[in-house]
Amino acid sequence: MRPFPYFECDDKTLNDAFRIACGDVEGNVVPYRGGLLAQREPCLLAGLDYTQPWTRDAAINTWYALAMADGEVTKNTLLSVVETKGGRPVVAGSYGQAWDNAVWALGAREYLAFHDDAEFCAFAAEVLRNTLAEYEETAFSQDVGLFSGRAVYADGIASYPDNVANKLDKEPLYALSTNCVFCEAYRICARLAQKCGLPHLAYAQKADRLQRAILHHFPDAATGLFDYFAHESDAQEALGLAYAVLFGIADKEQAGRFFDRAHATAHGIPCEWPPVSRYTGFAEGSYGRHSGTVWPMINGAWALAALRAGRADIFGRELSLLAEKAVRDLHFSEIYHPDSGLPYGGVQEWEGKIVPWQSCRKQTWSATAFLAMLYKGVAGIAAGEGKVTIRPHLPRGVGELTLTGIEVYGHRFDLRVVREADGPSQAEGRAEDFGGREIVLSFHG
Numbered sequence: 001m002r003p004f005p006y007f008e009c010d011d012k013t014l015n016d017a018f019r020i021a022c023g024d025v026e027g028n029v030v031p032y033r034g035g036l037l038a039q040r041e042p043c044l045l046a047g048l049d050y051t052q053p054w055t056r057d058a059a060i061n062t063w064y065a066l067a068m069a070d071g072e073v074t075k076n077t078l079l080s081v082v083e084t085k086g087g088r089p090v091v092a093g094s095y096g097q098a099w100d101n102a103v104w105a106l107g108a109r110e111y112l113a114f115h116d117d118a119e120f121c122a123f124a125a126e127v128l129r130n131t132l133a134e135y136e137e138t139a140f141s142q143d144v145g146l147f148s149g150r151a152v153y154a155d156g157i158a159s160y161p162d163n164v165a166n167k168l169d170k171e172p173l174y175a176l177s178t179n180c181v182f183c184e185a186y187r188i189c190a191r192l193a194q195k196c197g198l199p200h201l202a203y204a205q206k207a208d209r210l211q212r213a214i215l216h217h218f219p220d221a222a223t224g225l226f227d228y229f230a231h232e233s234d235a236q237e238a239l240g241l242a243y244a245v246l247f248g249i250a251d252k253e254q255a256g257r258f259f260d261r262a263h264a265t266a267h268g269i270p271c272e273w274p275p276v277s278r279y280t281g282f283a284e285g286s287y288g289r290h291s292g293t294v295w296p297m298i299n300g301a302w303a304l305a306a307l308r309a310g311r312a313d314i315f316g317r318e319l320s321l322l323a324e325k326a327v328r329d330l331h332f333s334e335i336y337h338p339d340s341g342l343p344y345g346g347v348q349e350w351e352g353k354i355v356p357w358q359s360c361r362k363q364t365w366s367a368t369a370f371l372a373m374l375y376k377g378v379a380g381i382a383a384g385e386g387k388v389t390i391r392p393h394l395p396r397g398v399g400e401l402t403l404t405g406i407e408v409y410g411h412r413f414d415l416r417v418v419r420e421a422d423g424p425s426q427a428e429g430r431a432e433d434f435g436g437r438e439i440v441l442s443f444h445g
Contacts, residue, residue: 001029002070009401017323024367035080043077048362054094055081062107065371071115091131099149102185109188113383116409125192145213147182148172158348159290174230176240183210184247224257236273242301255309265338268321269302271295282347289346289357294336300369316395319373332366335359379403392417
């Protein structure tokens with residue numbers, strides 16, 4: 001695997017956590033055959049305790065960081081979760097978990113942002129057109145204007161309060177995170193189709209209609225947040241709130257309320273809050289696996305959304321908390337206890353009983369979430385449309401950083417950021433033969 005761009009700053013904990021994250025990710029790259037791969041190729045698995053790529057993990061890992069490293073592994077991993085159905089390529093659902101397959105769009109876009117691949121662009125546009133058409137037929141409600149299904153990451157029953165759990169997979173339910181993903185997938189499909197000279201306006205229009213439906217059904221005046229499930233649960237779903245900000249669905253005022261009012265635990269934003277009550281009585285300090293616990297994959301999105309909303313304090317807290325855990329444990333765990341901060345899998349129903357679950361080891365999207373905090377947050381790297389944008393943010397206690405070996409469309413450059421003692425940060429980027437592609441630098445103190 002080609003190495004990740006090398007991050008180094010004057011904070012030893014961040015430096016050590018960066019190297020741990022790289023090791024966790026690279027250690028999960030294995031030969032794999034599946035999906036559209038005709039033979040075994042290097043692919044990124046979901047973690048040490050997994051034997052295959054998972055669709056949402058493949059997409060989210062690519063979106064967070066993988067696309068900035070190895071283009072071959074990235075492309076293989078995305079192809080490994082696509083299947084042919086009725087002679088057409090569509091996104092496949094890992095282990096039957098297909099409600100959020102549109103999330104593949106995030107990975108496809110990020111791969112194309114860093115790698116010049118016209119053939120894959122046309123392929124990705126076709127995959128998304130087919131996949132969105134499938135879910136428009138099977139999961140979209142014309143009356144409500146939303147897509148039904150579970151929440152993006154929430155495959156386990158422990159994610160759902162009683163009233164939702166009793167209706168799950170029996171009645172249409174509309175989750176915030178899933179609808180945010182479909183909205184962004186429409187926009188990505190529109191951009192890719194336009195780039196390939198294909199009809200695209202309908203997808204942009206569908207994205208706008210879905211955004212209006214989200215803004216109609218989910219905002220909650222009482223909490224100041226967006227509800228977890230439209231008209232069913234006003235719980236706090238951190239991933240959905242983060243996506244609403246990152247995908248430009250929530251406006252500036254709404255995003256500000258999210259970060260003013262969301263409940264945070266001692267060890268970061270919880271996946272959901274309040275915790276589902278049927279699990280808190282299992283044992284002292286117990287939480288449901290997907291309820292009240294801390295999932296770094298979600299913390300990464302929350303931290304980046306906070307930075308976008310101007311809440312550098314929240315970004316810095318999430319970054320520091322996750323780095324400290326990785327350095328303590330020498331790997332990135334799947335889930336942590338919100339009170340102790342120790343690896344903790346939570347509890348969940350199994351064969352009619354509530355039982356403890358494990359927190360998986362060296363979980364890839366926990367590591368890539370941290371890398372995203374460094375690359376997209378601290379260094380402020382973003383790529384797309386033949387342009388690299390760099391908007392660094394140096395957290396408190398960090399005076400300088402270097403990022404070496406950034407590669408976009410085959411052209412490499414380095415970045416150095418230094419904070420002045422009495423002024424804003426100063427940044428300098430170096431591009432060697434960047435083919436006329438623009439590098440935009442702006443600075444945050």
